[in-house]
Amino acid sequence: MNKAVIDRIIGQVSKPVRYMGNEYNMIVKDPSEVLIRFAIAFPDVYEVGMSHLGIKILYHIMNEREDTYCERVFAPWVDMEQKMRENNIPLFALETRDPVAGFDFLGFTLQYEMSYTNVINMLDLAGIPLMSRERDKSHPFVIAGGPCAYNAEPLADFLDLVVMGEGEEVVNQLLDEYREWKKNGADRQDFLIRAAGIDGVYVPAFYDVDYNEDGTIGSIKPNREGVPPVIRKRIVRDLDNVYYPETMIVPYMNVVHDRVTLEVFRGCTRGCRFCQAGMIYRPVRERSMSRLMELARELIKNTGYEEISLSSLSTSDYSQLEELIKQFMDEFQSRRVSFALPSLRIDSFSREFIEEMIKVRKAGLTFAPEAGTQRLRDVINKGVTDEDLMNSVTQAFELGWDNVKLYFMIGLPTETEEDLDGIADLARRVRACYLDINRGKQAHRLKITVSTSSFVPKPFTPFQWVAQDSIDLLRQKQELLRDKLRIKSVTYDWHDSELSFLEAVFARGDRRLGKVLLKAWEMGCKFDGWAECFNYPAWQEAFRTSEIEPEFYANRLRDKQEVLPWDHIDVGVTKAFLWREYEKALRGELTPDCREICHGCGISRLGGGLCP
Amino acid sequence: MRIVVKYAKEGRVKYISHLELMRTLHRALRRADIPVAFSQGFNPQPRTAFTLPLPVGMTSEGEYMDIILESYLNPELLCQRMNEVLPNGITLLRAVEVDESLSSLMSLIERAVYLITIYDPVKDMDKKFNDFLKQNEIIIRKDGKKGKQRLINIRPMIHKAGIVNFQKTDTVIEAVLSTGSREYLNPNDMMDEFIAYAGEGNIERSYTVHRVDMLISSNNGWITPLEFGRGG
Ligand code: SF4
Numbered sequence: 075m076n077k078a079v080i081d082r083i084i085g086q087v088s089k090p091v092r093y094m095g096n097e098y099n100m101i102v103k104d105p106s107e108v109l110i111r112f113a114i115a116f117p118d119v120y121e122v123g124m125s126h127l128g129i130k131i132l133y134h135i136m137n138e139r140e141d142t143y144c145e146r147v148f149a150p151w152v153d154m155e156q157k158m159r160e161n162n163i164p165l166f167a168l169e170t171r172d173p174v175a176g177f178d179f180l181g182f183t184l185q186y187e188m189s190y191t192n193v194i195n196m197l198d199l200a201g202i203p204l205m206s207r208e209r210d211k212s213h214p215f216v217i218a219g220g221p222c223a224y225n226a227e228p229l230a231d232f233l234d235l236v237v238m239g240e241g242e243e244v245v246n247q248l249l250d251e252y253r254e255w256k257k258n259g260a261d262r263q264d265f266l267i268r269a270a271g272i273d274g275v276y277v278p279a280f281y282d283v284d285y286n287e288d289g290t291i292g293s294i295k296p297n298r299e300g301v302p303p304v305i306r307k308r309i310v311r312d313l314d315n316v317y318y319p320e321t322m323i324v325p326y327m328n329v330v331h332d333r334v335t336l337e338v339f340r341g342c343t344r345g346c347r348f349c350q351a352g353m354i355y356r357p358v359r360e361r362s363m364s365r366l367m368e369l370a371r372e373l374i375k376n377t378g379y380e381e382i383s384l385s386s387l388s389t390s391d392y393s394q395l396e397e398l399i400k401q402f403m404d405e406f407q408s409r410r411v412s413f414a415l416p417s418l419r420i421d422s423f424s425r426e427f428i429e430e431m432i433k434v435r436k437a438g439l440t441f442a443p444e445a446g447t448q449r450l451r452d453v454i455n456k457g458v459t460d461e462d463l464m465n466s467v468t469q470a471f472e473l474g475w476d477n478v479k480l481y482f483m484i485g486l487p488t489e490t491e492e493d494l495d496g497i498a499d500l501a502r503r504v505r506a507c508y509l510d511i512n513r514g515k516q517a518h519r520l521k522i523t524v525s526t527s528s529f530v531p532k533p534f535t536p537f538q539w540v541a542q543d544s545i546d547l548l549r550q551k552q553e554l555l556r557d558k559l560r561i562k563s564v565t566y567d568w569h570d571s572e573l574s575f576l577e578a579v580f581a582r583g584d585r586r587l588g589k590v591l592l593k594a595w596e597m598g599c600k601f602d603g604w605a606e607c608f609n610y611p612a613w614q615e616a617f618r619t620s621e622i623e624p625e626f627y628a629n630r631l632r633d634k635q636e637v638l639p640w641d642h643i644d645v646g647v648t649k650a651f652l653w654r655e656y657e658k659a660l661r662g663e664l665t666p667d668c669r670e671i672c673h674g675c676g677i678s679r680l681g682g683g684l685c686p
Numbered sequence: 687m688r689i690v691v692k693y694a695k696e697g698r699v700k701y702i703s704h705l706e707l708m709r710t711l712h713r714a715l716r717r718a719d720i721p722v723a724f725s726q727g728f729n730p731q732p733r734t735a736f737t738l739p740l741p742v743g744m745t746s747e748g749e750y751m752d753i754i755l756e757s758y759l760n761p762e763l764l765c766q767r768m769n770e771v772l773p774n775g776i777t778l779l780r781a782v783e784v785d786e787s788l789s790s791l792m793s794l795i796e797r798a799v800y801l802i803t804i805y806d807p808v809k810d811m812d813k814k815f816n817d818f819l820k821q822n823e824i825i826i827r828k829d830g831k832k833g834k835q836r837l838i839n840i841r842p843m844i845h846k847a848g849i850v851n852f853q854k855t856d857t858v859i860e861a862v863l864s865t866g867s868r869e870y871l872n873p874n875d876m877m878d879e880f881i882a883y884a885g886e887g888n889i890e891r892s893y894t895v896h897r898v899d900m901l902i903s904s905n906n907g908w909i910t911p912l913e914f915g916r917g918g
Contacts, residue, residue: 085743090701098773324713326706378713378771410730
């Protein structure tokens with residue numbers, strides 16, 4: 075009955091394909107023949123979630139198991155949610171359209187803070203009690219992973235389990251443990267205790283947090299025996315031997331990354347001080363070229379995709395990149411498979427490289443100097459000079475590009491007006507460079523887009539202690555920039571500073587923010603990352619009624635001694651290293667790429683990778 | 687070599703758009719390793735052509751695609767290889783080789799045959815439907831360009847329509863409607879108009895539309911594209 079209703083309402087909403095399932099390579103199993111049903115959930119719409127590599131990997135890993143059927147679920151867009159509520163349709167999985175409330179696990183991937191209200195909304199739509207402590211044996215275990223899981227404290231009350239680090243190996247251990255537990259028929263608590271024994275698994279309910287009078291944290295301690303005081307993240311040591319799917323679901327919809335994605339390596343050694351990914355994904359581990367070619371062949375064959383992209387935090391750092399590209403071109407160009415390289419660094423452009431790319435495809439080019447002056451780039455350890463930028467831009471213009479995008483952050487620690495002037499200067503120099511190359515003739519074709527986002531200090535970075543600029547200050551800076559960037563051929567766009575403020579609150583938030591999330595959700599907040607849904611006044615109201623000052627989290631400078639809400643999580647990189655980097659930042663001192671020299675960040679304790 | 691393929695779009699995939707369907711078929715061509723020809727130029731595309739889009743939400747066993755191949759391939763083998771790599775619901779039914787000089791199907795097809803099932807039939811449905819068709823004019827409003835509404839008489843575009851299966855729970859109408867680039871009637875428009883005419887304008891769309899085939903006018907009367915391709 076329900077399924078007929080689902081079929082009908084899908085036909086009445088925008089983009090029905092989001093809820094349709096049935097894509098090529100979707101896994102079909104008979105649910106009555108498995109022991110474990112897992113719903114992997116992405117708290118955003120289908121086309122965003124289906125662009126995410128981690129979900130695809132986990133989906134296929136779990137479905138390799140005979141005892142498990144993993145299905146997908148995404149956040150229904152506002153119109154679909156309304157239809158579902160009107161017709162009493164609970165949140166359902168795409169594959170079987172069965173309600174996820176009847177599954178064994180509901181696993182969320184947390185990619186950005188502003189999806190937290192969607193997590194709550196999806197629990198509610200599923201009919202699962204929102205709070206972990208309210209669930210009983212009839213409910214699924216609600217589990218989370220992904221980069222935000224390293225500080226999932228604002229969601230601590232809603233989650234039963236959190237997985238720290240790379241999921242490929244942990245997930246199998248967890249499912250094995252679950253299988254045993256399910257056979258024994260013990261109570262819910264018993265499984266949580268078993269799970270907490272697996273390295274990298276965090277059960278928030280097993281820890282107590284107490285607070286000092288000034289609102290800072292006094293301590294975070296286990297509240298029962300046998301639970302580790304510190305949870306260390308998991309990593310996969312050898313990427314060549316870890317599972318990587320040789321097939322992938324091919325969405326009908328034009329999703330954000332609609333192509334074969336090959337992960338060439340994990341981790342990054344550049345050490346940009348604002349970048350959380352650069353710290354939490356260490357150490358660097360590469361996939362071999364032969365393995366990459368093998369995967370590319372299989373994936374193209376099994377998906378029929380017309381494009382491959384290489385993915386990593388800075389693909390140009392792959393030790394055999396030129397050779398890899400050459401092999402790709404040799405093998406795939408004649409088969410009309412094109413090639414995309416995201417996350418290129420401006421200091422790494424070689425002319426041959428761009429020429430190779432241009433053969434296959436011509437798109438706009440993005441450069442990310444991040445800051446407007448050399449001084450500030452040194453503070454953030456972005457080892458790129460004006461000269462590097464101008465060289466790359468010159469090459470791009472010589473090769474016929476007319477369209478470039480320059481990406482910066484505002485509100486970085488120690489920023490002054492001079493740094494904003496620097497942004498305008500760079501834009502002017504880029505323009506002059508174009509006119510020079512094209513002898514002033516084609517000025518009308520040139521398009522330079524300067525785009526700024528507001529800096530959000532993140533946990534596990536050298537800037538985890540700093541205060542974010544206030545919303546007002548960020549706005550002033552944006553206005554200043556708008557004036558300074560009134561330059562021909564240049565357009566300026568910027569991100570909403572209110573959203574960046576909330577990101578900063580939740581990124582470094584603690585458990586007390588759970589009630590704010592709940593309140594905001596009750597007031598209708600969801601899809602906060604979507605401009606058409608973002609309702610800042612509702613958030614202000616949620617903070618007010620919860621009697622929590624968001625500025626305490628976003629705009630306060632922490633000192634070295636303060637216990638941070640994520641101090642019981644070990645991501646490998648040590649707090650001592652981060653503090654050293656912070657101090658160097660304030661002195662404007664660079665820390666070179668650690669492929670050259672190890673700076674003792676602490677990650678080598680976990681083993682694996684290219685570290686000495 | 688040019689091949690005309692007849693295919694079906696059924697089940698859950700009825701919700702994919704025309705563009706999504708094209709992309710799906712293109713990717714399947716690649717998976718099946720079909721030697722399809724590519725256009726020249728900066729952004730080479732597979733040389734395929736499709737008939738007019740089937741409205742989202744309808745099913746069909748009468749869709750057509752034209753494919754130009756670089757080298758010879760037995761049309762049946764093409765169907766077989768494609769069906770192995772297509773998602774559930776999209777099935778190639780038949781394929782025939784046609785002369786490359788033949789004009790495009792798109793420009794030749796003028797009509798299509800539909801089966802429309804109403805799950806919750808209107809009271810005295812057969813009588814009301816006959817009365818509906820007996821009108822000289824059936825005027826509907828369509829949103830035109832710039833937000834202006836146009837009035838269209840759809841009666842001449844209904845070439846044949848009648849109830850073929852009458853039951854309490856589902857009643858099936860068979861209809862032949864204009865489906866060409868010059869004259870086109872979306873079956874939903876006819877049905878919505880009928881439901882409003884029958885005085886039940888506020889019921890939710892409880893009918894489904896299935897396209898059975900498309901028709902081309904020839905010396906021998908109305909024939910299907912495959913018959914036409916074979917030299918009709
Ligand atoms: S241990 Fe040394 S080489 Fe490895 S990531 Fe840390 S600083 Fe770099």
